[in-house]
Amino acid sequence: MTHPDPAHQPRAFLEHLYQAAVQRALPLHNTAASLPPPPKGKTVVIGAGKAGGSMAQAVEALWPADAPLEGLVVTRYHHIPPRPAGLPQRIEIVEAAHPVPDAAGLAAAQRILQMTQGLSKDDLVLCLISGGGSALLTLPADGLSLEDKQGINKALLNSGANIGEMNCVRKHLSRIKGGRLAAACAPATVVTLTISDVPGDDPSVIASGPTVPDVTSCADALAILKRYNIDIPAALTEQLESGALETPKPGDKAFDGHAVHLIATPQQSLEAAAAAARAAGISAYILSDEMEGESREVGKVHAALARAVALRGQPFSKPCVILSGGETTVTVRPRQPGDAKGRGGRAGEFCLGLALALQGQPGVYALAADTDGIDGMEDNAGAFVAPDTLKRAAAQGMKVDRFLDRNDAYGYFEPLGDLVVTGPTHTNVNDFRALLIL
Known part of the structure; x- marks a missing residue:
């Protein structure tokens, strides 16, 4: 099976892993x-x-x-x-x-x-x-x-x-x-x-x-x-x-x-994604298919792990892919006066927390998406994070913590072109998260 080159097409490669997970669950x-x-x-x-x-x-x-x-x-x-x-x-x-x-x-x-x-x-x-x-x-x-x-x-x-x-x-x-x-x-x-x-x-x-x-x-x-x-x-x-x-x-x-x-099951889909990564010559590690907790906090934990791999080669050697699944939660915060209603779901909020904690860490890319193709109530499956995400957002006057405050992942990633849009997949084994560390 052909696959995108992880080093030169990191987003396409992560989308390839997501599709492998979805296909396994059809x-x-x-x-x-x-x-x-x-x-x-x-x-x-x-x-x-x-x-x-x-x-x-x-x-x-x-x-x-x-x-x-x-x-x-x-x-x-x-x-x-x-x-x-x-x-x-x-x-x-x-x-x-x-x-x-x-x-x-x-x-x-x-x-x-x-x-x-x-x-x-x-x-x-x-x-x-x-x-x-x-x-x-x-x-x-x-x-x-x-x-x-x-x-x-x-x-x-x-x-x-x-x-x-x-x-x-x-x-x-x-x-x-x-x-x-x-x-x-x-x-x-x-x-x-x-x-x-x-x-x-x-x-x-x-x-x-x-x-x-x-x-x-x-x-x-x-x-x-x-x-x-x-x-x-x-x-x-x-x-x-x-x-x-x-x-x-x-x-x-x-x-x-x-x-x-x-x-x-979610584990079967994560294993399919791991197999697809290994077929491309990239080591793959599944953290768990049972992760729960606040999406933004789970994002921060994943960021800490990715930074450890990128900076110290621990606990995994790069290049590698880190995979996880489960069902996180989003607690909707009260809106401040004048704030538009936030849009987004668990995957998008995970990506906001991840991007904030990564702070542009070189060599780390990530995709989080719901395997049903719909993140919350929006038309996207999830979002993509790259080392230049915060920089590109800042150039448009967007601060990630401000969007986190109002649970507005959709509003943050849409102008960046970093929403992952697949349409309904006709299956559902919950959250899919993949981090590529090069």
Whole structure:
């Protein structure tokens, strides 16, 4: 496989590594080994997530043509991949909003739950789950309106809560998450195929685990809401306090005979990127696929490591590539009077923190991007940092710390031409970060 020259095309080389990571996570490459045989009865496919469209198409391509197949999957707006020529559509794919749910997601969740009614023990439910499914598969608990759910979701996204904390709350304020979808499928067999976008690859965290048992409790959800000062309607607080909104737990008979298969993970994608680097003659080191914390602070830590390599050849010898994944967080700061609203996501904020800490360190280049192709709510996947980033920005009157103060990574990197724009990738194994030290 050809590759850009790292020394002369550092940005193209880092984008090449990102594409290697994305390719490894595409559903068509990973689904066949996890598909069960067709059942005696019918097969119903349901699911949600940013990879939902490509996962559905993979099942359609791999399922026997003479075996019945039907269903409904919901994905993010503009995330349905082009349909391969000659592939008949047997699974309906609809679109809804992410990361804040909308009426389309509510309607899809209602339809999916309805599809689980009246199934027999001879039937099979294939559940396709990927990151983003929490927002896309929204069915608020009784007494909670869609508007309430939207407000809670926005507050969680801006709070600095990690993905596990956010999903604990989401599970307990839902009629479909936290194992409730699997319980609704009884007595049919449920096989869940999932693409992990969470640190630790815990299926109960991915998309808030609609088909797997939940070990968190109503008390946990209440504690998280209190920790981040997030208000919910009094009636819901009472239901959480009484345990009325408790989720199905491990050992519940609702999960008997069910199977869960992880078909793509962040670690696999990081290993694919590392292999691509080594194929170009560059040593590659994976720090972790489970990194969490404030994006800007994680950026500073990566910068310290890169500087140690660049200046002292420790702990790695240059040239090399340092890779990491996981799911960092962005705590949105209050805006100062007159400030425009900041734009950007986790990857962009990581790059701001990294650039600030690197201070133009010669020989260090970096790319951070979300593997779904969308950083936060913008149209870019992430951003690129070079030794001259701060200098070029200063020439345009931009100070990196000022943009960090207002969470405006997009506004910083766009004028520099350093946004990484890929469009939706039709998969999602979360944050991808690569540092090239020459």
